[in-house]
Amino acid sequence: MIALLGIASILGGLGLFFTGIRNLSATMLQLGGRPLRRAVAVHGRKPGAVALAGTVAGALLQSTNGITFILVSMVSAGLLPMVTAMPLLLWANLGTSALVILASINLQAVTLLLLGISGIWLFIDSRAGTIRRQVMEAVLALAMLFLGLELLRAGTGQLGSGAVLAAIMRIVGTSGPIAFVVGLAATLFTQSSSATTIIAVIASQLGLLPPQGAVLLVLGASLGSGASVMLMGASARGSQRQLVLFQGLTKLLGVVLLSPLILLEDATGWPLLQTGLQAVVQQQGRQLAFLYVFLQIAALAGYYLLAHPIGRLLAAVAPPLRAESLAVPQFIYDAAVGDGDIALTLAEKEQARVVGQLAATLEDPDPAVAASIERLSEEIERFLANVAGLAGETAALPPGGLDQLVNLRARNEVLRLLHDAVFQLGLTRIRMPPGEAANLADALTQGLGAVLMCADDAARDSEAENIGLLKQISSDRSTVVDAMRRRLVRAANQEAVYRLTSLFERAVWLVQRYALLLQSAQTAQ
Amino acid sequence: MDMHVTALSQNIARVVLAGRLDAAGAAAFDLPFSAVAGSNRHVLVDLSAVNFVSSIGIRTLVLGAKTIQRRGGKLLLLSPSSEVEQVLQTIGVTDLLPIVRDEAEAIAAFDG
Known part of the structure; x- marks a missing residue:
């Protein structure tokens, strides 16, 4: 017992x-x-x-x-x-x-x-x-x-x-x-x-x-x-x-x-x-x-x-995953906020990393990578906001730095929207069943991919020629997109066709905005 | 991706491509194509045997066209398939990479 x-x-x-x-x-x-x-x-x-x-x-x-x-x-x-x-x-x-x-x-x-x-x-x-x-x-x-x-x-x-x-x-x-x-x-x-x-x-x-x-x-x-x-x-x-x-x-x-x-x-x-x-x-x-x-x-x-x-x-x-590496800033750091000249250069380099990922996001829309790029963009915005906060107090910015700062923040916002459009387009494409609409999705992906690669060239080396090329290949696409919609008006999956073409049009328009901002920054320099 | 280069005339090189101009194809074609673009006044790229063109392939063609234009020359695309043409028209690069249907039209365009 x-x-x-x-x-x-x-x-x-x-x-x-x-x-x-x-x-x-x-x-x-x-x-x-x-x-x-x-x-x-x-x-x-x-x-x-x-x-x-x-x-x-x-x-x-x-x-x-x-x-x-x-x-x-x-x-x-x-x-x-x-x-x-x-x-x-x-x-x-x-x-x-x-x-x-x-x-x-x-x-x-x-x-x-x-x-x-x-x-x-x-x-x-x-x-x-x-x-x-x-x-x-x-x-x-x-x-x-x-x-x-x-x-x-x-x-x-x-x-x-x-x-x-x-x-x-x-x-x-x-x-x-x-x-x-x-x-x-x-x-x-x-x-x-x-x-x-x-x-x-x-x-x-x-x-x-x-x-x-x-x-x-x-x-x-x-x-x-x-x-x-x-x-x-x-x-x-x-x-x-x-x-x-x-x-x-x-x-x-x-x-x-x-x-x-x-x-x-x-x-x-x-x-x-x-x-x-x-x-x-x-x-x-x-x-x-x-x-x-x-x-x-x-x-x-x-x-x-x-x-x-x-x-x-x-x-x-066990090397870090691509998504993990992308989320970590490579150039910006808090101590650089006080030196306007260096801070703006670093932020521009960090932004170029975001641009460099756009074509890959379109091809392979991985949600983890997309979330990392979103976090990196937020980090860049936070950094630029801190630079802006200090600019008034210490006049730490170089001549013309305020315009450059405003331009960089505008570019950051455009890139966030562009990344989202590209990610959504990539997702819509991979979910598309075979057919006419899927062929259209492939054509749009390859075309937009080329545009994004040219954006990458312009972000890394903002020569006038690169920017000019980017402006040229991101010009208004409404006529082309309307023609596509008319051609596929009887295709199955109409909703997806409309979504694809709208996202494409939006992405190209945002690239155009980005090219104009790059040009404006280059002219100011 | 196969690539053959012949001289159409003293100033014009004809580049014949065959296969898929995808990432692997573009990697193989990038360097020799840049050499052709850098050493000829005009270039005619025959795309009739290309069944797919990827974004990286388009970028290589666009950069080649810009190199040639800098020296006052032209790059033309000969007889792309309807799928390839659709991609080129979608992104609106046909101003930069004009399309011709045959050699006679190409020569006339180069002379003009």
Whole structure:
């Protein structure tokens, strides 16, 4: 009967623990995702801020997978460089160890108090979706998690006297390789090295897990965490793949850096890491919790020592996707805003990148690439607006610079509209069933493609001849378009024919506007 | 993409193209065509055996025409298929790349 109650307590404890940790992550991602994005976007270039944001995010969100997802979206959007995302993820790993430390402390009274407050609050406050309710849901999830640990402790204690469990724990605890494999396999199952470590902490506190095996189990759990992320991200590409590989690589790095110290200490008896831990904390369970913290610190230290080779390796193995590269400005940067002459030149070069993508967008209208180009255009506009804002105060613009600034902003707007028309035309073409209308779509695509390539030539080298050619081949197309519509008046898919020809006419008109703006800028120079 | 160059007269080169003037075709034809455009006063491009012309192919022809025009010459297109002609007319480059139906018309246009 005692054995049955023990098993039921362990199962119930595990259920509460896993439900608690999952609900906590989900609620905290909802609550903290947006503030984390904002904080990182604003302060992401300061090393101290990166360390603080990462640690706090890891401690609160308790999900490195969730944080990886946020970072990937920010890197893809060009809001965060990969060199910042990498250390931030490692600091978040360190932050997750807060839960492991808390689990090593007996929090029975606090747990029941939290459970009572949050449960009663959620019963009374029935308004869903409010921040206050979400906070209480997070508190309830945390309380469930700790209650699960208490049940786990109680159940393991009841079974601990049993010969079978004691024998299993003794085998795991006294055989280093078995303990390592158990830690790795358990983490692959739970997908959380902190969860595996917490269970090992409890088993150690109850005296069920011998010290040597417990240490290697935690090392195995850390490696299992890296392997788990890499398995989950096996199909990832670009930045996402880079971050997934990075997570796996740094977990391995932490284990590789600490393992020699542990194995050497076990083999020779020299006072190294484990002796140090024993000197700081008496209880074996807490020593494991601190070992978990040291693993994260070792990974951080390894990264800061090898940041450049790691960055180069990952960029070679998982290069950023075209859409990700396009969204990141290559020329403009905030510090250049104050120097009007340089700022305008840089903005013009950045705009040329947008023009250079138009023909490719028409041929292959990829929504991810289109979104990246849209973001780049917004970034150019933001940059030019900042230059305009400073121009009045500091007179930083060169003679004629104000006209050039106005011209560049007008060009930017024309390019945004042109890109949208080109993207829509490309989409309409690829969705067109075979037939007369599809032939028309092909002809329009090849024709407009040539016009866009000439726009690219003019954007990169605004010689009078290039601009003249662009003006010539983007002249009024209304007569040609009307003739096409008349010719295809009986064709199937009339709506698509009208849409295609309208988009074509609009795109050519916008190219003409762009050519005139280029000419006006060239004349002013 | 096949390309053959013959001399129609002392001042006129005739470039015969065959196949698809797509991205791969244009890449193969770009350099030799630029050499012809740079070294002859007039050029007649026979497109009768070209069944497809892509945007990059049009751009190569347009740039060749501009090179020739700079030296006071002309580039004419001979007998393009109706599909190719439709593409050229759609983007309105027939002023820059006039179309002729036979050699006699071409020679008359070059002399005029």
